[in-house]
Amino acid sequence: MAYIIQGDTGDWEIVIGLEVHAQVISKAKLFSGAATEFGAEPNTQVSFVDAGFPGMLPVINGICVEQAVRTGLGLKARINLTSVFARKNYFYADLPQGYQISQYDQPIVGEGELILDLPDGGTRTVGIERLHLEQDAGKSIHDMHPAKSFIDLNRSGVALMEIVSKPDLRSPEEAGLYLTKLRSILRYLETCDGNMQEGSMRCDANVSVRPVGSTELRDRCEIKNVNSIRFVQQAIEFEARRHIDVYEAGGTIKQETRLFDSVKGETRSMRSKENAHDYRYFPDPDLLPLVIEQSFVDGIKAGLPELPDEKKARFMAEYGLNAYDAGVLVAEKASAEFFETVAKGRDSKMACNWVMGDFFAALNATGKTIENPPVSAADLGALIDLIKDGTLSGRLAKDVFALMVETGKAPSVIVEEKGMKQVTDTGAIEAAVDAVISANADKVAQVKEGKTALLGWFTGQVMKATQGKANPAMVNEMLSKKILG
Amino acid sequence: MTKLTDLTMAEARDGLAKGAFTAVELTSAHIKATEAQRHLNAFIVETPDLALDAAKASDARRQAGTAGSMDGLPIGIKDLFCTEGVQTTAASHILEGFKPPYESTVSGKLKAAGAVSLGKLNLDEFAMGSSNQTSYFGAVENPWKKTSAPKAKLVPGGSSGGSAAAVAARMVMAATGTDTGGSIRQPAAFCGITGIKPTYGRCSRFGIVAFASSLDQAGPMARTVRDCAIMLGAMAGHDPKDSTSVNMAVPDFEKALTGDIRGLKVGIPKEYRPDGLSDEVAKVWELGIEWIKAAGATPVEISLPHTKYALPTYYIIAPAECSSNLARYDGLRFGLRVPGKTLDEMYKNTRAAGFGAEVRRRILIGTYVLSAGYYDAYYAKAQKVRRLIAEDFRKAFESVDIILTPTAPSAAFGQGEGTDDPVTMWLNDVFTIPTSMAGLPGLSLPAGLSKDGLPLGLQLIGRPFDEETVFRVAGVMETAANFTAKPEGI
Numbered sequence: 001m002a003y004i005i006q007g008d009t010g011d012w013e014i015v016i017g018l019e020v021h022a023q024v025i026s027k028a029k030l031f032s033g034a035a036t037e038f039g040a041e042p043n044t045q046v047s048f049v050d051a052g053f054p055g056m057l058p059v060i061n062g063i064c065v066e067q068a069v070r071t072g073l074g075l076k077a078r079i080n081l082t083s084v085f086a087r088k089n090y091f092y093a094d095l096p097q098g099y100q101i102s103q104y105d106q107p108i109v110g111e112g113e114l115i116l117d118l119p120d121g122g123t124r125t126v127g128i129e130r131l132h133l134e135q136d137a138g139k140s141i142h143d144m145h146p147a148k149s150f151i152d153l154n155r156s157g158v159a160l161m162e163i164v165s166k167p168d169l170r171s172p173e174e175a176g177l178y179l180t181k182l183r184s185i186l187r188y189l190e191t192c193d194g195n196m197q198e199g200s201m202r203c204d205a206n207v208s209v210r211p212v213g214s215t216e217l218r219d220r221c222e223i224k225n226v227n228s229i230r231f232v233q234q235a236i237e238f239e240a241r242r243h244i245d246v247y248e249a250g251g252t253i254k255q256e257t258r259l260f261d262s263v264k265g266e267t268r269s270m271r272s273k274e275n276a277h278d279y280r281y282f283p284d285p286d287l288l289p290l291v292i293e294q295s296f297v298d299g300i301k302a303g304l305p306e307l308p309d310e311k312k313a314r315f316m317a318e319y320g321l322n323a324y325d326a327g328v329l330v331a332e333k334a335s336a337e338f339f340e341t342v343a344k345g346r347d348s349k350m351a352c353n354w355v356m357g358d359f360f361a362a363l364n365a366t367g368k369t370i371e372n373p374p375v376s377a378a379d380l381g382a383l384i385d386l387i388k389d390g391t392l393s394g395r396l397a398k399d400v401f402a403l404m405v406e407t408g409k410a411p412s413v414i415v416e417e418k419g420m421k422q423v424t425d426t427g428a429i430e431a432a433v434d435a436v437i438s439a440n441a442d443k444v445a446q447v448k449e450g451k452t453a454l455l456g457w458f459t460g461q462v463m464k465a466t467q468g469k470a471n472p473a474m475v476n477e478m479l480s481k482k483i484l485g
Numbered sequence: 486m487t488k489l490t491d492l493t494m495a496e497a498r499d500g501l502a503k504g505a506f507t508a509v510e511l512t513s514a515h516i517k518a519t520e521a522q523r524h525l526n527a528f529i530v531e532t533p534d535l536a537l538d539a540a541k542a543s544d545a546r547r548q549a550g551t552a553g554s555m556d557g558l559p560i561g562i563k564d565l566f567c568t569e570g571v572q573t574t575a576a577s578h579i580l581e582g583f584k585p586p587y588e589s590t591v592s593g594k595l596k597a598a599g600a601v602s603l604g605k606l607n608l609d610e611f612a613m614g615s616s617n618q619t620s621y622f623g624a625v626e627n628p629w630k631k632t633s634a635p636k637a638k639l640v641p642g643g644s645s646g647g648s649a650a651a652v653a654a655r656m657v658m659a660a661t662g663t664d665t666g667g668s669i670r671q672p673a674a675f676c677g678i679t680g681i682k683p684t685y686g687r688c689s690r691f692g693i694v695a696f697a698s699s700l701d702q703a704g705p706m707a708r709t710v711r712d713c714a715i716m717l718g719a720m721a722g723h724d725p726k727d728s729t730s731v732n733m734a735v736p737d738f739e740k741a742l743t744g745d746i747r748g749l750k751v752g753i754p755k756e757y758r759p760d761g762l763s764d765e766v767a768k769v770w771e772l773g774i775e776w777i778k779a780a781g782a783t784p785v786e787i788s789l790p791h792t793k794y795a796l797p798t799y800y801i802i803a804p805a806e807c808s809s810n811l812a813r814y815d816g817l818r819f820g821l822r823v824p825g826k827t828l829d830e831m832y833k834n835t836r837a838a839g840f841g842a843e844v845r846r847r848i849l850i851g852t853y854v855l856s857a858g859y860y861d862a863y864y865a866k867a868q869k870v871r872r873l874i875a876e877d878f879r880k881a882f883e884s885v886d887i888i889l890t891p892t893a894p895s896a897a898f899g900q901g902e903g904t905d906d907p908v909t910m911w912l913n914d915v916f917t918i919p920t921s922m923a924g925l926p927g928l929s930l931p932a933g934l935s936k937d938g939l940p941l942g943l944q945l946i947g948r949p950f951d952e953e954t955v956f957r958v959a960g961v962m963e964t965a966a967n968f969t970a971k972p973e974g975i
Contacts, residue, residue, distance in 0.1 A: 048586075048587060052813040052818070053585070053587075053813075053818070053819065054575070054583070054585070054695075054813070054819075055585070055587075055690075055692040055693050055694050056691075056692075057690060057691050057726060057728065058728070059725065059726060059727075059728050060728065087809050089808075089809050089812060091815065091829075091832060093815075093817060093828055096813060096817070096818065097812065097813050098809070098811075098812020098815060099809055099812055149828070151817070278857055280808075280852065280855035280856055280860075281855075281860075282805060282806075282809070282855055282860075282864060285697075285729075285806055286695075286698050286727075286728065286729065287728050287729075288728055288729060
């Protein structure tokens with residue numbers, strides 16, 4: 001999937017690395033017992049520890065550690081049995097302690113990998129550099145008062161996993177696929193809800209460009225806190241173009257932090273990265289090194305769910321699905337489960353077609369979610385059964401499905417109520433066929449003269465006459481017998 | 486009968502148990518003493534009303550037969566411990582008026598054991614200093630006087646200077662101290678009392694205003710070894726709110742005072758005899774060695790080769806941690822705020838006005854040694870040296886059971902002397918800092934008087950979590966020293 005930008009001086013490629021901040025699903029913060037619920041009144045979920053009061057000490061929340069290990073295992077990464085929390089010192093109003101407790105040179109999770117599912121059904125592996133635990137800062141609100149800032153410490157101390165990719169991504173699309181896949185894995189693991197609107201998953205994109213064929217890594221710019229996959233892609237595209245323009249005009253790119261303006265679709269300088277060199281790190285003396293046992297890791301490993309990649313492979317093997325369909329179905333755990341319920345004991349290709357076709361269309365049209373679907377998996381399965389046993393033709397089934405969406409009723413109930421049963425009674429079909437033949441003697445003659453394509457028209461007439469209930473296969477057979485002998 | 490304020494805690498405990506006097510009487514006597522000795526400036530906040538209420542409650546508990554190990558005993562709390570509803574300042578302007586809505590674990594345990602607090606004791610600002618002259622609330626005066634210059638005001642040592650002075654002047658029977666590089670032991674030596682910095686991790690740091698987290702440790706200061714043992718028993722123990730507090734049982738320290746040290750090997754480090762060590766201090770040390778010999782223990786010369794690096798290393802690590810720990814005093818959520826046109830200006834104004842010179846000096850040093858370009862040259866190297874110092878002790882303890890050294894290089898000095906040169910001031914902790922760097926327990930007890938009539942202290946250093954041996958040897962030395970001198974007029 002080569003993504004090349006043509007410049008005036010030649011072809012360029014983009015080098016992208018992503019840093020994702022994923023909020024850990026846990027009831028309490030990383031170092032205090034305070035709650036973590038989204039959307040609470042400002043400063044109602046703050047302990048003295050989170051507010052950095054004198055004498056307060058951090059105590060590691062074991063659940064957050066478990067979640068980080070779980071995520072690391074999901075990313076096929078090395079788990080470090082000893083890791084160290086460090087203080088990252090810098091002053092900011094919403095950083096109550098004056099430092100952030102993070103992990104620096106000894107993170108809890110080391111190198112791993114993530115597999116991108118490409119649109120053509122292929123895959124590509126992207127390296128994960130590390131995953132470390134850190135606490136979130138509070139939130140400053142600057143637009144409530146002309147001279148004052150308001151600080152909400154509800155998020156202060158919330159556990160984040162910073163997941164850093166290697167600079168392996170080469171296009172905005174790949175960045176999007178990476179985020180989609182990462183979110184899918186996090187949701188499968190139930191370690192982060194992946195909700196970018198609520199800020200529980202945020203992305204910083206590191207972007208640089210280089211002439212095609214070159215292997216150097218040029219100075220990169222970091223685009224901070226982009227909160228949707230689409231915006232990440234737009235930001236990368238804009239930033240890459242900007243770099244190329246600067247280079248081609250003979251300029252240089254300075255390493256800096258930038259913000260993405262989603263209204264204008266452009267990035268702009270936020271602060272020079274010079275300050276970053278001055279972050280003062282040292283091991284947090286309030287926390288001993290975090291030492292976990294291999295048995296703890298093994299226990300978590302044993303409890304891991306089937307992850308998207310494995311599920312996809314199984315869907316292809318077990319249900320004979322192609323890579324694309326399998327990839328779509330497994331992207332969300334709930335849709336994979338939905339499919340499996342529908343497919344159980346039935347024709348899996350038919351199940352796949354119905355789920356990915358009419359069912360997904362109905363999801364979109366109704367705005368409902370897979371967790372609260374417009375048609376239950378059991379009802380959709382029952383509908384497929386009605387097709388299989390000949391009660392419904394494919395065409396009737398589509399009508400029944402539409403009524404299922406509309407009324408929420410089971411397919412058998414609808415068939416019963418509306419008398420939508422397929423007619424397989426030979427006598428009834430024969431009567432309809434005879435009626436159509438006798439009313440269209442001229443066309444019968446044409447068929448006999450060799451215009452056999454007209455047979456389809458006859459079928460349509462019979463189906464119309466029977467309100468679509470006649471079994472089309474029987475109609476076809478009878479027509480050709482009666483007209484062609 | 487002995488004055489109530491002259492009793493040791495052990496004696497007072499027995500008197501209360503026998504009903505010889507009540508906790509209210511004992512407390513009232515000490516409240517009077519604090520009023521009489523106010524010129525020493527040992528207290529930042531006195532809480533006599535709270536103390537009397539607590540004493541009444543204690544008497545009721547004793548009646549009911551539910552008295553705790555320190556029930557009814559009047560003590561003082563160093564103003565570095567957060568006390569619920571009572572102003573806690575760390576002797577800094579930046580925290581003036583701050584009343585924590587929570588209680589430190591150690592002061593809370595003492596309350597739970599029935600101890601009666603008379604108030605918050607003065608200290609060097611944020612516990613930074615060795616003379617108690619850096620307090621925003623003014624210097625503390627040592628109750629002891631030089632016989633040669635009885636009018637001169639002497640320092641009580643630091644940082645727990647208010648604690649040491651209050652105990653020496655019989656205002657309280659005991660007090661909490663904290664020790665980062667010698668802040669319990671050096672003032673104990675200067676004021677002629679006993680104090681122990683227990684093993685790092687023995688007492689919870691929760692609710693203690695942090696100075697250097699990897700070194701800070703709370704401990705008792707009292708007039709006898711037994712009193713320290715009683716009080717440490719009430720202070721120590723695992724606290725789930727402090728990840729560095731150790732989850733191990735607290736022994737009965739008082740039971741360790743068997744009086745028998747026969748067969749123990751006592752290390753005498755040759756590196757603690759630097760050029761210029763005062764003759765008086767050297768002499769008291771020799772005396773101490775004689776006492777332990779007489780009691781059946783054997784002095785053994787040992788070497789702690791990295792001793793000379795301890796002080797410079799400490800003055801990298803402690804300021805580094807302090808620069809980070811004190812970042813939270815930003816004027817936003819509590820304490821002092823001096824407005825500014827921008828956020829940065831507000832920080833600058835607040836911190837410039839709120840912190841004294843010594844605190845600012847250490848924050849600047851700490852910020853410097855942690856900054857990216859200098860981290861490896863200073864902080865990382867200091868951590869390596871710290872490990873070597875700890876290793877020195879570990880090796881030494883393969884051949885000895887305990888180590889005996891002087892506590893401080895000299896007796897108490899005059900207020901204003903040497904304060905113009907911070908480095909000279911820092912040398913006061915040269916004998917106490919190595920122990921702190923290694924996290925070991927260290928006790929100082931009064932061993933004699935200088936020619937000028939001032940107390941001189943000796944230090945006992947033990948193996949990690951072996952406070953029992955430290956107390957046992959200290960008890961024997963205390964008996965031999967028979968230190969009965971009191972400050973003039975107390």
